[in-house]
Amino acid sequence: DAGITQSPRHKVTETGTPVTLRCHQTENHRYMYWYRQDPGHGLRLIHYSYGVKDTDKGEVSDGYSVSRSKTEDFLLTLESATSSQTSVYFCAISEWDQTYEQYFGPGTRLTVT
């Protein structure tokens, strides 16, 4: 299994509070991604990073920001959490080799009350 950890694994927070989710990899892969998974919507890309301090928006980036100060860490921040951001969040990594294969972390279940 690819060395990807996510923290926390579960979190309950109140509307309006800031939340930061962390993804850590030991594979030294260049690319990192944040997805959310919701019933009826499947997996949707929030933000991705193609190197340290290099990030870009995905399909559903509103209300989220990211940072990557080290190759191994990719942070997802909800500046002011809303109930619509209740979801399961997955981090993934890939390398720009011939295959671009993606590997996923275990996920973080976030509930905003």
Added chain:
Amino acid sequence: KQEVTQIPAALSVPEGENLVLNCSFTDSAIYNLQWFRQDPGKGLTSLLLIQSSQREQTSGRLNASLDKSSGRSTLYIAASQPGDSATYLCAVYGQNFVFGPGTRLSVLP
């Protein structure tokens, strides 16, 4: 915009059957197609990846094929087992990764 669909949405089969899961995509300009397995409450596990220049890939009882021109991929599972019960997702990589909604498979003992 790339759209990915999977048919059927759910499938229930008796143990031992061979089965086929389908994945369709609208834009054939892709680099690869990847099949994943997801168990309830867990992350995604990569099963097979087919590069755009390839027609199929095999791993054990799994065989995935790719027809870029028609925008289709199939995942063939031979001699299904109860441990194969999970949701199977396909994802295509073009400008970015786009996932299908998944097929929920139940293999009954």
